[in-house]
Amino acid sequence: MLTIDSVYKSLGEFSLSNVSLEIGDREYFIVLGPTGAGKTILLETIAGIYSPDAGRILLNGRDITDVPARERNIGMVYQDYMLFPHLTVEDNIGFGLKSRRADPAFIRGKMQESADLLNIAHLLHRYPGTLSGGEQQRVALARALVMEPEALLLDEPLSALDVKTRENLRTELARIHKATGTTIVHITHNFEEVFDLADRVAIMRGGDVIQVGAPEEIFRRPNSDFVAGFVGVENLFSGTGSSDGTVAVGNLRMRVENGISGPVSVAIRPEEIFLSKTAPPENGRNVFPGRIETVRPNGGLIRVAVEAGIPFRVTLTRQGFEEADIVAGDAVYLAFRPSAAHVYPSGAHEEA
């Protein structure tokens, strides 16, 4: 268990303000946020490169706030790997255990184990400068994992790699996490990394953690305009909520999942909206008439803009699109379940 308790840290333009997180044993935890959100400071504060201005950090019940980095038993994989260029892969991986004055036979055993885990046994005698980005990343992972850290920190581990290597490594990370059971904190600005890997996600902005939850939770129930925008919710409306579980947006009144009174935002994922030329049965759904504005193919998906008093964005699969049989200018009905319309108070987590 890694506990970050009300941590403050200010470093010029980057800062952390009152960050609290509980990261469970064996959890794969992703911290997501745009550049400048304070993700890297958070990671470096956990690693012990900086000490917090206020707050505490606990690792498995031990207060490590004032413990020097080398005694924390926290592994770190840097964005640029930071492999020692003058040492072979083998010596890079063995560096930590040698620093601990481990028994040479033990070091050899651990080396073999981690080399097998990461499929780098054939690279042991090479120098880092001769390796590809993906190979360097594996070596950096092996170097950290061989120490059996109580927590492993990954700083944008996939962002420097080309698409194919990134896919492979993402699968690898999931496999390594499963095999070792190490608690992992992974920071990234790319939402796509979340679904395959994370047990839970924290969204950061401007030094604050603004939402924590399972990926699906964040994806479907963002708690603010910022999170909604970050996870790709394209239908974001301001409206007025009533206690009867409806929200008035423009001249539409829609039934929503969680009724809140007063000024609210409504977030509806574009793929949760159904389109049809004939009026569909309501069955408790929201059904509104509208007109197709544009139809735009986007890879395997079709993105449709519908004007229904307020502008909606709808994403259809190619099959769904063919079934709906629509072109721009058609009059259509759009339908979505109240559970697809997620509501939160207006201005939640906005910067002052």
Add this chain to the structure above:
Amino acid sequence: MNSVEGLVEVKRLRQSCRAILLTFGTGVLITLLLIFIVTPILALLFRISPDRFCASLSDPVVWDALVLSLTTATISTCVIVLLGTPVAWINARYCYSGREFVDTIIDLPLVLPPAVAGLALLMAFGRMGIIGRYFYESGISIAFTTLAVIIAQVFVALPFYVRQARASFEQLDTMYEQAARSLGSTTLPTFFIIVLPLVKSGLIAGAIMSFARALGEFGATIMFAGNIQGRTQTMPLAIYTTMQGDLNASITLSVILIIISFVVLFIVKFKLRRDVRF
């Protein structure tokens, strides 16, 4: 050809004329500069035949100066590396009040005229000097000994090493040290196993620059250590002394110094280029 085309043609001609003149001018400038530097060196090399050069080598004045110079400059360089490396490291990595002051003081001998440095050393370590007098009372003279030669060389050559070493340490990404620490390494092993090998070439280049400066030291040495053959008469001093009598010895020593200078320059260039790889 109509007049517009003619105008364009003239303009183009003018432009290419200007380009040719510029190239030519630059070429002349560079050639003059090279001649200015190379001519005196060649004049010196042509002034002595290989036979006379070899004969002069066995001249005790030449031989003594050569041995003394190489010994003292080597010792000085070792002292400089031992003293200068920790200082350069601390100044590169740690912020403390007075750091820039320390840096400026270390640089001072760079701009101080060597004769002034020599006189200052004499005032400090001479028989009557503010430190030297206590040594003299306990029977130790520093001025006008081989030790004084080394002190003078360390004094003037130290900044060459410290500046280069500090720059090399500063160029090294601190993340390597952070990575080493997060792997459980303490300060000294991190320094010797990670940092030192990564800045090695820069440090060697700095040491060689210091060695060259120590080897060429003249002003401070003659003021503080004197000009005693076999004890304090280094090569530059011997060149100055023999110039009036035995010109061949003077030129032989000069040629040796030129050769050493060339070797030093090549090694430094090569070493500094190697560091860039990391």
